[in-house]
Amino acid sequence: MGRTKLLFFSLISTLVLVVHSGDPYLFYTWNVHYATQSPLGVPQQVILINGQFPGPVINSTTNNNVVVNVFNHLDEPLLFTWNGIQQRKNSWQEGVLGTNCPIQPGTNYTFQFQVKDQIGTYYYYPTTALHRASGGYGALVVHSRSVIPIPFDRPEADYNVLVGDWYTKGQVTLKKFLDSGRSLGRPDGVLINGKHGKGDGSDEPMFTMIPGKTYRFRMCNVGMKNSINARIQGHTMKLVEIEGSHTVQNMYDSLDVHVGQCYSVLVTADQTPRDYYFVASTRFTKEVLTTTATIRYVGGKGPASPELPPAPVGWAWSLSQFRSLRWNLTASAARPNPQGSYHYGKINISRTIKLVNSASSVDGKLRYAVNGVSHTNPETPLKLAEYFGVADKVFKYDIIKDEPAADVGNKIMIAPNVINITHRDFVEIIFENHEKSVQSWHLSGYAFFAVAIEPGVWTPEKRKNYNLIDAVSRNTIQVYPGCWAAIMTPIDNPGMWNLRSSLVERHYLGQQLYISVQSAGRSVRDEYLMPESDLLCGIVKDLPKPAPYSA
Template sequence: MKKISPNPQMDRRKISLVATLAVFLYGLSASLIVNAEDPYLFYTWNVSYGTLSPLGVPQQVILINGQFPGPRINGTSNNNVVVNVFNNLDEPLLFTWNGIQQRKNSWQEGLLGTNCPIAPGTNFTYHFQVKDQIGSYYYYPTTSLHRAAGGYGPLTVVSRDLIPVPFDAPEADYTIMAGDWYSKSHVALKKQLDSGSALGRPDGVLINGKFGKGDGADAPMFNMTPGKTYRYRVCNVGMKNSLNFRFQGHKMKLVEIEGSHTVQNMYDSLDVHLGQCISVLVTADQAPKDYFFVASTRFTKEVLTSTATIRYIGGKGPASDVIPTAPTGTNGIAWSMNQFRSFRWNLTASAARPNPQGSYHYGQINITRTIKIYNSAGEVDSKLRYAVNGISHVDGETPVKLAEYFGAADKVFKYNLMLDQPDVASVTGKKVAIKLAPNVVNATFRNFVEIVFENHEKSIQSWHLDGYSFFAVATEPGTWTPEKRKNYNLLDAISRNTIQVYPGSWSAIMLTLDNAGMWNLRSTSLERQYLGQQFYFSVLSPNYSLRDEYNIPDDSLLCGIVKGMPPPKPYTP
């Protein structure tokens, strides 16, 4: 057989083709390695005290990198967020990420029931992922009464580019941290609560750390170009009161509540209760001059009001001194309750995940457990305490999450001291017996649960659940009975993390406990939360698998009885 000589030109082409293919495959593999994890956002926070005068009286406030409120964390769905916190205060410190679901990761929740606090002069790095989530949230300190000194700031999560948003991109995206404020220091307020007294009425309302009198003397806080539309994310970061907010001379289009796109109704004013965040679109379609953003307390005998100036670019003229008011009196409660019923989930919009929001038919899932929550106030050793179903939560030296993980729960707390459905007379009223104890309730993984909040007091209440979004299906006057389920919104209730309960009324939520970990349900009132009106759901995966919950991070702080204990066997896939 005749041997054929190789064709040098063909060989060069083959070599070139192979080389090109090799480069392509190398680049592809490198790309896959680089993109194995979602993007990271890194923040370094120096937390310190400073002296400011938010209400005209010098007082000690908490600054983050010299700012009050703190810097904005601004991420995209599925981003990994890394926050290195340096505690320059004279007390232990923790932060919580109010509304971030922390899938499988209650290790980063930043509460005294889940984490050991950061000692003064040291630092700790939080690492969490905003997995399959969008929306408007905020962070704040949870130790001592630090929240009364500030330390809060905005946390926003926007959709990935491949997920369409149900409105055109706004000209700018503004955040508003509004809430009531005390002119006393947080040290004095803590001493007041520890001595057995309530905090009393706040002294004013702050908007992004400032108080506006509505006289036009303040520098503009926001600017708008005529004809353009702006997104305002408004959070009630206060300590005691619900707020009503409105834009002088402008209507608002509601577009998002705590991570859910909403049916886009128009409003003149909106109630935002303690712990809640709402997004609205406002179009600069009025005469070009100054206008006020107005926030005022709701359901209070004396209404506290603050303003922030919005300036039209190129406009001339001060804002009108006629400040728009919110509904008042008993009709205000009915008005607010009807407004709650007008909030609907936008089932035609995509969420942070590729599937449409309406694909989760929560109204067709059988309820496996009903828990009724009764808030109450009473005295223990002649000191004021607040309770949930007769149990007033206390934090010990060992976080309940760590005690459970290290197999030492029986040395720290007892499960299920709180009954699911106690007799109402036994847990409400001013003279009922209140028990002080760590309040931890066992929950079955992936059970579909109904929680009913009944408020037998004269003040409005607000509750927040960590680790989850729930469906806020109803709020009505009177007391709840099983027959009330026929009034639930089982189609398009807002998926959110905070619910208000009006005086002499009840509210109902529904959710699947599919997020393993130790998760806190608490009153968003600072004094109620501090004095025991909270508890924890222990949601354990029966498989102890990494598919359901992450292992404790290697850099976790240890304290109490678990300090020095050998680490438990890690979870496996």
């Protein structure tokens, strides 16, 4: 569909549903601006999308085609990524600097992707500069098709809960901190859906519940640095979904949601009708930052109690929570392995890659690295350099080793960090955290099996501790201090995919890499062609387009 038609539909409505002979299309037009707001009581620059912070919800259904026309009214280049959407065969739409040229100020660009064979709770956010520190994020929900049963009764309503830490200094100031070699330091507070609750009974209710009814709360940690513990005063939470996978439905008093992660819980309004607090507080920090959002029972009387339920202490509790998470193998869902038929534990591992995070100083400035390499984005996006056949002029493959040296954290090299993985390999990735803070890692383009987190150093003998039956298929995993985490995934999605720290400071200062997956036949059956409208920059800007892939 051409841009003229797209704009025509977008003028009719922010969201239009058009039924084609194939899967339906959802059209959005986004106008991205700066505005002055005070999320923590201090005026600062915030990014609004269509005048909203957080941005508008993308409500889609399995296999929908989502088209988002972004008009950049900022004074800097801009990109958005769709955190957790697998972009099957389509890393062209990933929206990170390794795959896309940014949208220049005063211009627009149209993203188009399909939520193919997915359900679940996700979010989007800006990936350029340090724009994430100014907002620009929003919920992205993929509902099950009506013909596919879900493993619980449909709730009375869905509530999106975007929670995360927040700084009162704007992204311009924070970016200067990082560029000058400084750390961001401690956040100033926590927000729920862009607001900080006063917790004194004066806040307008953010959520309402009818007595006796059950509600779905879709929670994502969209913060920059801190894990968040979420709990609801006087209520328990039934876990039903993690990042696109239905789970065994355990009950929890609270849940640790690490940076970049999303959880769905069911909450029944079975308490005395009155107000209650949704409570979110930072974890693993010396000074705990807390905020609240008011939940109001319809027809209820009385304010919420000022006594907030306490959060758990220490990371051992959090590790126990991780071990309690299980994939619901009997649930129907849009996934490549229905009814638990995909026995990942019985597939031979093709390759094991161990990744060790580290921090060090380079020329007097703080940098973060993976296996001793701190990634830097070249002017030409890696994907475009590869597609145009000029990769050797932009980056080198495999400058890190699968098994890093013991002293890998002592010295850091700054360079584009790209590893080659063979299409259709089955890969085991080990994250080792030798530092004192909790880390969080996200893999774009894939859902992986989070098979283990354990204290100490990983060795092949540790595989005996893996969950090889019902580990949750997800896209983000935490790694506790002095621990390792193991994930397993089939490399079945060709493209250039970002493996990154979800902690914004670490990501910005180089703790990321790209995985290049190229199909041997260069066929459109494996990977889509570069869109005609794709933005070009760097050394490929004026080059003739390569011959298209074969059919």
